[in-house]
Amino acid sequence: MAAAEIRIFLQTLFLVSSSLSFCFSIRNSIPNGFPKFLFLLPFFFLFLYLPLQFQTLHLQGLFGFFIGWLASFKLLLFAFGKGPLSSPAASSSLRRFLAIGSLPIEIPQDTNPSDPNPILPHTYFIKLGLLILTFVAVYFRTYLHPNLYLIAFCFLIYFLLEILIGGAAAFVKATLGVELLPYFDEPYLSASLQDFWGKRWNLMASRILRLAVYDPCRKLTIGIVGKKPSAIVAMTATFAVSGLMHELIYFYMGRVAPTWEVTCFFLLHGVSLSAEMAMKSAVGGRFRVPRIVSTGFTWWFVMTTSSWLFFPQFFRLKPEVRMFEEHAALWAFVKNVTVQLITPFKFLLQFHMK
Incomplete structure (x- = not known):
């Protein structure tokens, strides 16, 4: 299995790098908007498909997150002249474009x-x-x-x-x-859900979802429902899309139909975050909960809802069993390759000693 996974790994790297290289070559040839979106749509579906080739949990999760989710969303944003791939830092060289497109990184505009x-x-x-x-x-x-x-x-x-x-x-x-924008910012220090989701946890995904989901939804609904309700609608849509992408990653890792528990987890947090922000706005800074209390409550809420909705579907995939089996298989593969590489030298050494 290890040899087959390495072969698929190398093939996937080739497909991702060649696809991104082509996207880089046409970055100024096709105007941003719907025409470029249609042109890049096959690459978007290719990136969604690639993680399905893997059989090991580690690579299914890794490529599902890096390529199936983040890279595909970066391509969608790139089609409309937005996101990390449309920044001057990315368009300045192919190496940067490949790195930003395939990895969960982003280069800040001012360093x-x-x-x-x-x-x-x-x-x-x-x-x-x-x-x-x-x-x-x-x-x-x-x-x-x-x-x-x-x-x-x-x-x-x-x-x-x-x-x-x-x-x-x-x-x-x-x-x-180059310098890079942070991905995490000590999330265990979060003093609120707004602090956790907006400033500390999975910041790359937060920035992508803001550009791809939150901002368009806010723009579409603000003239219909008003400023504050549009923010709630956009936030709910953002958490819903995040939930769907986590369902997709779980599908990559287990090949089982979604139970929608994870989507419910993110919807619950989206509603709770909206309520938290409304409460803060109503209080207006007149009352502040001690940080140790707010941090403890935030972690209690995250852990409780995770045990209820986020992890059950994940644990049904038996991740700990599969992880240790894959570690053992990788160790056996490395050991076998090492023996094969050393054997000729041992033979030559024994022949020389004779």
């Missing part, structure tokens, strides 16, 4: 090269160690209380995304010499 950030953040290796610890905790799940196991798995997903995306960002920084 200060005289004061660059380190290639890897100082906390990267700390989070790598915590990722290993959470892997161990998940492995010994039979010794954990169900609530502790759920918390461990939440942090496993967070640290895994941090390590993967941080590693990709470090590679881009080292090869292209």
